[in-house]
Amino acid sequence: xxxxxxxxxxxxxxxxxxxxxxxxxxxxxxxxxxxxxxxxxxxxxxxxxxxxxxxxxxxxxxxxxxxxxxxxxxxxxxxxxxxxxxxxxxxxxxxxxxxxxxxxxxxxxxxxxxxxxxxxxxxxxxxxxxxxxxxxxxxxxxxxxxxxxxxxxxxxxxxxxxxxxxxxxxxxxxxxxxxxxxxxxxxxxxxxxxxxxxxxxxxxxxxxxxxxxxxxxxxxxxxxxxxxxxxxxxxxxxxxxxxxxxxxxxxxxxxxxxxxxxxxxxxxxxxxxxxxxxxxxxxxxxxxxxxxxxxxxxxxxxxxxxxxxxxxxxxxxxxxxxxxxxxxxxxxxxxxxxxxxxxxxxxxxxxxxxxxxxxxxxxxxxxxxxxxxxxxxxxxxxxxxxxx
Numbered sequence: 048x049x050x051x052x053x054x055x056x057x058x059x060x061x062x063x064x065x066x067x068x069x070x071x072x073x074x075x076x077x078x079x080x081x082x083x084x085x086x087x088x089x090x091x092x093x094x095x096x097x098x099x100x101x102x103x104x105x106x107x108x109x110x111x112x113x114x115x116x117x118x119x120x121x122x123x124x125x126x127x128x129x130x131x132x133x134x135x136x137x138x139x140x141x142x143x144x145x146x147x148x149x150x151x152x153x154x155x156x157x158x159x160x161x162x163x164x165x166x167x168x169x170x171x172x173x174x175x176x177x178x179x180x181x182x183x184x185x186x187x188x189x190x191x192x193x194x195x196x197x198x199x200x201x202x203x204x205x206x207x208x209x210x211x212x213x214x215x216x217x218x219x220x221x222x223x224x225x226x227x228x229x230x231x232x233x234x235x236x237x238x239x240x241x242x243x244x245x246x247x248x249x250x251x252x253x254x255x256x257x258x259x260x261x262x263x264x265x266x267x268x269x270x271x272x273x274x275x276x277x278x279x280x281x282x283x284x285x286x287x288x289x290x291x292x293x294x295x296x297x298x299x300x301x302x303x304x305x306x307x308x309x310x311x312x313x314x315x316x317x318x319x320x321x322x323x324x325x326x327x328x329x330x331x332x333x334x335x336x337x338x339x340x341x342x343x344x345x346x347x348x349x350x351x352x353x354x355x356x357x358x359x360x361x362x363x364x365x366x367x368x369x370x371x372x373x374x375x376x377x378x379x380x381x382x383x384x385x386x387x388x389x390x391x392x393x394x395x396x397x398x399x400x401x402x403x404x405x406x407x408x409x410x411x412x413x414x415x416x417x418x419x420x421x422x423x424x425x426x427x428x429x430x431x432x433x434x435x
Contacts, residue, residue: 099118201224203225227417250287358387
């Protein structure tokens with residue numbers, strides 16, 4: 048007890064930072080914040096980022112041997128994992144900075160000088176493959192399973208995903224470690240961002256969907272449910288359904304679902320910046336998160352942290368993350384979605400209960416949780432380092 052741990056060096060691929068790829072970028076930021084608190088003062092952390100990316104403040108304050116950052120231009124997945132990531136690891140090794148553990152997301156590098164901890168966020172490409180272009184679907188199916196079985200450690204972001212990985216790839220029960228995401232504390236709303244959103248058509252009252260536009264996110268059905276409810280409820284004539292997110296694969300199903308909507312009833316914002324995101328989450332009457340497959344689902348927790356009621360799906364990881372702090376419905380049932388929207392808009396006792404429960408639920412996902420998880424991840428590698 049109290050003995051100074053032998054130093055170790057962790058190398059992490061953080062090139063999702065600055066990529067504007069929604070959940071991937073948020074995930075890496077959460078990982079780095081937790082890792083900064085888990086390493087000892089004698090440890091070193093090597094981070095590979097995309098050019099121009101900003102590291103979390105916790106990383107910049109890392110003590111001791113601390114942090115070394117290498118920035119590169121992030122190229123396509125095959126080039127990154129086959130060429131760029133291995134080249135960085137070789138350079139570290141040649142410079143006398145060989146890592147004791149390499150942390151990679153989705154895919155492992157084709158060559159590594161050290162054991163790899165592979166983080167897989169979900170297996171939607173297996174359970175809901177229709178949402179992926181054929182090349183991506185086959186790449187993920189062929190590589191992830193093989194790399195998971197070879198990895199020194201397998202990491203994921205929820206208990207749902209942990210169980211799914213263990214069962215799908217026949218891994219030993221309890222062999223997958225969970226690194227939960229972090230919910231950032233709310234920041235003051237920017238009046239300029241609020242004015243800019245109003246200028247883009249966002250009304251005073253609206254339901255919000257925030258996230259990537261992907262077939263498994265189920266946004267077209269949510270739009271249909273809202274428009275049906277709006278036709279039946281005269282009180283909703285001034286309300287809109289605001290969609291803030293960018294299509295990953297260029298689909299148009301969301302806009303097709305809104306094709307016959309009255310003017311101003313459905314607003315598409317594409318990707319929004321952090322200031323606009325803060326305003327949207329604060330000002331929305333409720334967040335609607337109708338995903339049919341989710342490995343975690345951070346936007347509901349972000350809405351909860353700001354006192355915004357949440358309507359979400361009762362499937363995959365979402366009930367685990369939201370628990371009783373959201374109204375959960377069957378995402379395949381358009382009528383259930385419409386009724387859920389009606390309740391989160393007009394049922395005052397429900398709204399009050401969701402606000403209170405939401406604050407507590409969001410607070411459970413702080414940096415301390417992912418830091419604790421990182422300590423469990425680092426412990427085996429630290430033992431291996433000591434024995435060398």
